[in-house]
Amino acid sequence: IRETTRSILHDETTVVFRELLTAQKTDINNLLRQSLTSKSTMSRTTTPTPAVPAILPSSTITSTSSTSDVKQQHVLKLARFGQLNQAFEFALSASDLNLVLYLCENVRPTELFSIQPCPLQTPVLLSLIQQLAADLNTHQELKYSYLHEALVCIDLPHPSVRDYLQTVLIDLCKKLNTYIQANPSTTMAKRFQLLLMASQSLVQKIVQQRATPIIQTSSSSK
Template identity: 85%
Template sequence: IRETIRSVLRDETTVIFRELLTTQKSDINNLLQQTLTSKSTISRTTTPIPTSSIIVSSPTIINTSSTLDIKQQHVLKVARVGQLNQAFEFALSASDLNLVLYLCENVRPPELFSIQPCPLQPPVLLSLIQQLSADLNTHQELKYRYLHEALICLDLSHPSVRDYLQTVLIDLSKKLHTYIQANPSTTMAKRFQLLLMASQGLVQKIVQQRATPIIQTTTSSSSSK
């Protein structure tokens, strides 16, 4: 009898436990589904927009930055292998003053202009003077050092730049004069004053060179008479 009772109780207990386990599993599954659904909703409403999508919306900025980096790497690579004229010519022809300044910052002017003959050809040298003097309110120390060395290295007799040379120097003188008048008491004004005197002196030499053949011709004609 005892064994029969134990057997019956065991069977009933097993059935009860199975029912409880089934109920618990169902409740747990429902709870998990509710939790996952809630997290999914929160994720959809609070997840920020990826940065990449914002960047794609402004391709001009990305392309400009990327292109500038590529150009910077190129001019620096060309300069490092000793092709200084080609490096500056590339930077100046890119119509990007930031690229020109980047190259100037990485090539020391005393070392550049101490090479004889000057590694920069006259047209490149004049273009460098013109672009650096376009705005004298920024990178003043760097521009002063380059303009100072460039004026010393100018070849006034070079036929390829003779006509263009005077125009560039007159424009440089105007830019220097404007800065000095606007900032008379600054340290850079005193330095730019030296550049102004140098550029004006070079203009006078060019004028004299152009007038000399006329004077010689006139003198020769008078002597023959």
């Protein structure tokens, strides 16, 4: 009887323990699921949505590039048809130094300034000098060639542009001197030194031309 009772109790105890273990496992799984669910919900609510970067419309970029291409084609067409003054005047008035450089790269300075008389009118020529001298740190060979040829072609006796000419030349001297002092040992500094000397000589000639009429008047009055 005792053995039978023990066997029955053992079986019942085993069943009870199994039921308890199963219930505990179920409770633990439920708790884990609730914990994971709450964490995912919190991460969704607290994590900020990444900002989408602003993208320029492709039409704007295309429009800008196409406008530049149209201008380049226009000045190149004018130059090929021999309308050199109109080509440079258009490029210089566009407020776009890249367009001016593009035209200079496609028109050799030796060929341009070998034409007599100079195909560029004096105001256009002075504007070209002014814009090319704005930044002497880029396209140095091209700018040197154009500035050298332009200084040779300047018409000093032209009284209507004498004041403007002197202003442009003085500004050119300042830009050349600044570059030479900043880069004294470079090859371009030596070449720019020649341009500086030529520009200073032209300024002195302008000053002398202005003083000459005064001297003649004073001598004639005596």
